[in-house]
Amino acid sequence: xxxxxxxxxxxxxxxxxxxxxxxxxxxxxxxxxxxxxxxxxxxxxxxxxxxxxxxxxxxxxxxxxxxxxxxxxxxxxxxxxxxxxxxxxxxxxxxxxxxxxxxxxxxxxxxxxxxxxxxxxxxxxxxxxxxxxxxxxxxxxxxxxxxxxxxxxxxxxxxxxxxxxxxxxxxxxxxxxxxxxxxxxxxxxxxxxxxxxxxxxxxxxxxxxxxxxxxxxxxxxxxxxxxx
Numbered sequence: 001x002x003x004x005x006x007x008x009x010x011x012x013x014x015x016x017x018x019x020x021x022x023x024x025x026x027x028x029x030x031x032x033x034x035x036x037x038x039x040x041x042x043x044x045x046x047x048x049x050x051x052x053x054x055x056x057x058x059x060x061x062x063x064x065x066x067x068x069x070x071x072x073x074x075x076x077x078x079x080x081x082x083x084x085x086x087x088x089x090x091x092x093x094x095x096x097x098x099x100x101x102x103x104x105x106x107x108x109x110x111x112x113x114x115x116x117x118x119x120x121x122x123x124x125x126x127x128x129x130x131x132x133x134x135x136x137x138x139x140x141x142x143x144x145x146x147x148x149x150x151x152x153x154x155x156x157x158x159x160x161x162x163x164x165x166x167x168x169x170x171x172x173x174x175x176x177x178x179x180x181x182x183x184x185x186x187x188x189x190x191x192x193x194x195x196x197x198x199x200x201x202x203x204x205x206x207x208x209x210x211x212x213x214x215x216x217x218x219x220x221x222x223x224x225x226x227x228x
Contacts, residue, residue: 074098077205080162091161095204096197100161100170103193104154107177110186111147150187153177157194170198 074095083090091097120138121129135143153173160169177191 074200075204080164083162087162091158094161094166094201096167096170096199096201097161099193099197099200100154100157103190103197104158106193107150107154107187107190110184110190111151114147114184114186115143146184150177150180150184150190153180154190154194157197167198167201170194170201174198 073093074097077095078093080090080094083093088101092101115136116134118131118134120133120135121131122133123138135146139146153176157170157173160166163169171194174191174194177187177194181188181191
């Protein structure tokens with residue numbers, strides 16, 4: 001019986017130590033500044049001697065970390081000033097940037113579809129009548145008042161994709177698109193995509209939420225003090 005009690009006590013002690021170690025690791029990761037996470041995620045090159053005859057010095061080759069980062073676009077914090085390539089290539093490397101591009105493409109496709117779809121009932125028809133006219137057939141050039149605002153909103157989200165306040169613009173565009181979807185429900189999808197882009201950017205760039213400090217409790221493996 002004594003051996004069984006000692007075994008249970010040792011098991012609880014190991015579980016408590018593992019729990020404390022895991023909590024300490026999560027707390028350390030949450031308290032790491034964003035600059036250090038960016039530096040850790042930055043591409044690193046490893047140098048190896050050149051074996052070809054007649055060549056001196058060292059040649060740089062991409063390391064495993066760089067190769068991994070190239071396959072995880074938008075999944076690690078980045079420094080905007082260090083990005084290279086075209087505007088679109090930089091944007092897809094920013095957390096949430098790929099979702100913004102997808103929202104813009106979706107908004108353009110929806111605008112083209114709505115332009116050719118019968119969405120307006122005949123003039124003087126009763127409420128609930130079948131739609132037989134397109135927006136341009138019903139309103140002429142004024143149909144741009146329905147098709148233009150969503151394109152302007154997603155365009156602003158793309159243009160501000162590399163701005164320091166890009167997340168605020170994404171949220172604003174998502175909310176306004178959500179309001180506009182009350183008239184054309186199709187635009188609820190790009191609005192949701194922009195909202196997800198802002199949420200994804202916050203999670204990756206700001207890191208996980210800091211856990212609440214654990215309350216101090218008596219350890220199960222602690223033995224009561226012997227009474228005199």
